[in-house]
Every structure is written in structure tokens, then in C-alpha cells.
Amino acid sequence: MSHDNTPPSNTKRSVRKQAEETLKDKNSKLLNSAVVFLPEDIQKLIHELQVNKIELEMQKDELLTTQAELKVSHARYYDLYNKAPVGYCTINEDGLILDANDTASGMFGLSHEDLQKKLLTDLIYKDDQDIYYFCCTKFLSSSKETSCELRMKNSEGFLFWVQIYATSEKEINGFPYIRVVIVDITETKNAQEEIQKLNDTLKDEIARQVEELRKKDVLLMEQATLAQLGEMINMIAHQWRQPLNAISGAAVELSLLNMMGEVSKEKIAQNSKFTQEVAKKMSDTIDEFMDFNKKTDIAKFSLLSIVEKTVDIVMPQFESRSITLEIDIDKELTVFHNKTAIKHALLNILINSRDAFDENIRLNKRKINIYTKENNGAVTLLIEDNAGGIAKSIVPKVFNPYFTTKEQGKGTGLGLYMTKQMIEKVKNSTVSVESKNKNTIVKIKFPV
Numbered sequence: 001m002s003h004d005n006t007p008p009s010n011t012k013r014s015v016r017k018q019a020e021e022t023l024k025d026k027n028s029k030l031l032n033s034a035v036v037f038l039p040e041d042i043q044k045l046i047h048e049l050q051v052n053k054i055e056l057e058m059q060k061d062e063l064l065t066t067q068a069e070l071k072v073s074h075a076r077y078y079d080l081y082n083k084a085p086v087g088y089c090t091i092n093e094d095g096l097i098l099d100a101n102d103t104a105s106g107m108f109g110l111s112h113e114d115l116q117k118k119l120l121t122d123l124i125y126k127d128d129q130d131i132y133y134f135c136c137t138k139f140l141s142s143s144k145e146t147s148c149e150l151r152m153k154n155s156e157g158f159l160f161w162v163q164i165y166a167t168s169e170k171e172i173n174g175f176p177y178i179r180v181v182i183v184d185i186t187e188t189k190n191a192q193e194e195i196q197k198l199n200d201t202l203k204d205e206i207a208r209q210v211e212e213l214r215k216k217d218v219l220l221m222e223q224a225t226l227a228q229l230g231e232m233i234n235m236i237a238h239q240w241r242q243p244l245n246a247i248s249g250a251a252v253e254l255s256l257l258n259m260m261g262e263v264s265k266e267k268i269a270q271n272s273k274f275t276q277e278v279a280k281k282m283s284d285t286i287d288e289f290m291d292f293n294k295k296t297d298i299a300k301f302s303l304l305s306i307v308e309k310t311v312d313i314v315m316p317q318f319e320s321r322s323i324t325l326e327i328d329i330d331k332e333l334t335v336f337h338n339k340t341a342i343k344h345a346l347l348n349i350l351i352n353s354r355d356a357f358d359e360n361i362r363l364n365k366r367k368i369n370i371y372t373k374e375n376n377g378a379v380t381l382l383i384e385d386n387a388g389g390i391a392k393s394i395v396p397k398v399f400n401p402y403f404t405t406k407e408q409g410k411g412t413g414l415g416l417y418m419t420k421q422m423i424e425k426v427k428n429s430t431v432s433v434e435s436k437n438k439n440t441i442v443k444i445k446f447p448v
């Protein structure tokens with residue numbers, strides 16, 4: 001379509017000018033001798049008629065061009081409107097459909113005529129009508145573009161998801177109307193639902209796996225605790241062997257003296273006192289072991305006292321293997337952690353040293369040093385043995401559950417795993433292992 005903004009009188013004048021020029025051009029080519037001899041006013045009239053004729057022809061051409069342009073424009077508009085990927089409906093204030101495009105008619109499976117008899121609400125799924133009502137009220141009160149998501153149904157009752165936009169409010173013949181754009185979002189919704197379902201499944205799966213891992217962890221810890229308990233029973237047995245022998249010796253002595261008729265009251269009293277003392281020591285050992293397993297909270301405690309208590313338990317086993325143990329920890333030094341966790345960790349570490357010495361029986365001067373280092377207020381406890389060290393390739397694996405280099409029945413591979421779990425449960429604590437110059441150093445770093 002042409003968009004000539006020139007005022008009509010100007011257009012007229014220019015058309016006339018063009019017509020006059022065309023006529024002049026024509027006359028110059030065809031010398032009209034007959035006209036030259038006519039009276040002047042007739043000549044003028046003929047000229048005027050000729051100009052008018054040309055003018056009309058020009059206007060006719062222009063009209064034909066405009067008409068052709070209009071046709072193209074109309075076809076384009078028709079295409080744009082009807083073949084748009086979205087449905088367009090024009091509704092009046094009561095929601096009655098006045099007009100709809102082909103897409104809308106296709107969406108609902110209704111002809112244009114059938115659509116035009118319907119209220120838009122008739123096409124909305126009953127459970128979602130309130131959403132539409134709310135959207136319209138919002139639009140009518142603000143006149144701003146509003147949109148909502150709801151379900152509509154087609155002529156066969158099939159439900160589909162749409163996004164509805166109330167776009168403009170104009171007047172036709174003095175009555176207001178609303179243009180409604182309907183976008184089919186069923187695929188998006190289905191994809192969203194699918195994603196949601198996948199997410200839910202994923203969440204369930206993650207929760208299930210987390211739970212499984214937790215159960216496995218509990219099982220691991222139970223196994224580790226059981227293994228440690230076995231070690232402890234071993235140690236009690238070790239600690240009891242000597243006093244049991246002593247009690248037994250005292251009893252045998254009394255019975256021999258009795259056989260020889262030489263048992264005296266003093267001897268009975270002496271041996272009875274001795275037996276009671278030894279039994280008391282044995283009972284104390286039980287208390288120590290009970291105390292060892294007591295549940296404790298995170299608190300400040302003296303590091304030296306805890307190290308000594310643990311060393312006491314392993315000492316009989318270490319002495320029988322000629323392992324010397326040196327402790328160099330400031331008596332005043334306190335740390336913040338879980339006492340029981342530290343005791344159990346130390347026990348695991350010392351048992352590993354014992355096992356390493358057992359594997360390297362030819363080593364003499366078997367030694368374990370327990371000492372501390374301080375760096376910017378952070379205390380690190382170091383347990384260093386000279387039992388041969390750990391191969392470089394093995395060091396990164398020692399904290400893995402079930403990793404062991406020991407023969408079956410000797411190692412579970414849970415000692416250091418359990419140690420790491422217990423130590424690092426307390427924030428900012430770490431446990432690490434280093435091996436250098438055939439020495440193994442286990443480091444426990446406490447929080448500042």
C-alpha cells in the first residue's frame with residue numbers, strides 16, 4: 001500500500017502538471033494542425049479535455065497499483081493472522097468470541113462459525129476457570145497485558161495446556177473488546193512435568209543412595225568397632241595374664257604348704273592380701289577399658305593425660321615386644337576435641353605400629369615417639385614409629401575402608417578409616433599420614 005502523506009490539493013496539482021507535460025510531449029511529436037486553426041477558446045477547451053483525460057488515465061493507473069498493493073497487503077495480513085503459530089480471538093466484554101483466526105479454530109476443532117457462538121469460558125477446563133476469571137479481572141482493572149496458564153478443551157473434550165494473554169482493549173462500534181492470544185504450551189508443560197518427574201525420581205534415588213551409604217557407613221563403623229573391641233579383649237588378656245599367674249601362684253603356694261602341713265596363719269593372710277590387691281588391679285583394668293568406651297562430648301582436655309591413658313592400655317603388649325615408647329607433651333597443653341575419639345584413634349595408630357614391628361622382626365631399637373608441634377596456635381599431635389615406613393604408592397590408600405596389606409585375619413583395613421571418621425567429625429580437625437626415612441608419622445591436627 002502506498003503511504004503518500006502529500007495533501008490532496010498538492011497531489012492534484014502535481015498530477016495535473018504531469019498530465020500537462022505528457023500532453024505537451026505528445027503534441028510536440030504529433031503536430032496537430034487541425035487544432036491550430038480552431039478558435040482560441042475551443043483550442044483551450046480541447047486542451048483542457050485532453051489534460052483531464054490523461055489525468056484520469058493516470059489516476060486509474062494509480063488506483064490499479066494501489067489495489068494490487070492492497071491485495072498483497074491483505075494476503076499478507078490474512079497469512080499473518082490466520083497462519084500465526086498462536087490462536088487469536090477477539091472477545092467482547094461478556095467473553096463472547098467475535099472473531100478467531102484459523103489457528104484458534106484448529107486448536108479447538110471448531111469452525112469459525114461455531115467458535116463465534118461460544119463464550120471463551122466454555123472452552124476452558126472447569127477447574128481452571130477461576131484462573132481465567134482472575135486474569136480478566138486483573139486486565140480489565142489495569143488494561144496492562146496480563147497472562148495466565150490454564151487448561152482448555154477441544155471439541156472432543158481433549159485437554160491441552162495454554163498460556164493466555166489478554167493484549168489490547170479497543171472499541172468496535174462503540175463497544176469495548178479484548179484481543180486474546182492463546183499459545184499452546186502442552187509440549188512445554190509435558191516436558192516440565194517430565195523434568196519434574198525426573199527430578200523427583202532423581203531426588204528419591206539420591207535419598208535412597210544417601211541412606212544406603214549411611215547404612216554402609218554405620219555397618220563399617222560397627223565392623224571397625226568390633227575389630228577394635230577384639231584388639232581390646234586381646235589387651236585385657238595380656239594385662240590379666242600376669243596377675244592371673246600371680247593369683248594362681250599364690251593359691252598353689254598355699255596348697256603346697258598345706259600339703260606339707262606348713263601353712264601358717266600369717267602366710268594365709270599374706271597371700272590373701274596379695275590376691276586381693278592383684279584382683280583390685282584387674283578390676284581397675286576393667287574400669288579403664290569401660291572408661292575407654294565411654295561416650296563423650298567435644299570439650300577441652302589435657303592431651304598428655306589422654307595419651308598416657310591410652311599408652312597404659314597397650315604398654316604390656318609393647319613391653320613384651322621390646323618396643324620403647326617416649327612421650328614428649330607439655331603437661332599444660334590442652335586441646336579441644338572428643339576425648340574418646342582421640343583415645344580410639346591413638347589406639348588404632350599404636351596397634352598399626354605394633355603390627356608393623358611384628359612384620360619387621362629384625363629391627364632393633366624399636367621406638368615410638370609421641371610428641372606435639374604448634375603452628376599459629378594450632379596443635380598437631382605426631383605419632384612416629386621406626387617400623388619401616390609405608391610404601392609411597394600405599395600412603396594415599398591407607399584411609400580407604402577395607403584397605404589392608406595385612407594377611408587375612410590380621411587386618412580389617414578399617415582402623416585408619418575409622419580414625420579419620422572420628423577425628424574429622426570435629427570441625428577443622430584433620431588426620432594425615434607421612435612416611436619418611438623408614439619412619440611412619442601419623443599427624444592429628446586439632447582445631448585452634
Ligand SMILES: Nc1ncnc2c1ncn2[C@@H]1O[C@H](COP(=O)(O)OP(=O)(O)O)[C@@H](O)[C@H]1O
Nearest residue numbers: 352353356398404405411412413414415416440
Ligand atoms: N605405622 C604403620 N607402619 C606401616 N604401615 C602402616 C602403618 N599404619 C598403617 N599402615 C598401613 O596402612 C594399612 C591400613 O591400616 P588400617 O586402616 O589400620 O588397617 P589394618 O591395620 O587393618 O590393615 C595397613 O594395612 C598398613 O599397610
Ligand SMILES: [Mg+2]
Nearest residue numbers: 348352415416
Ligand atoms: Mg589397623
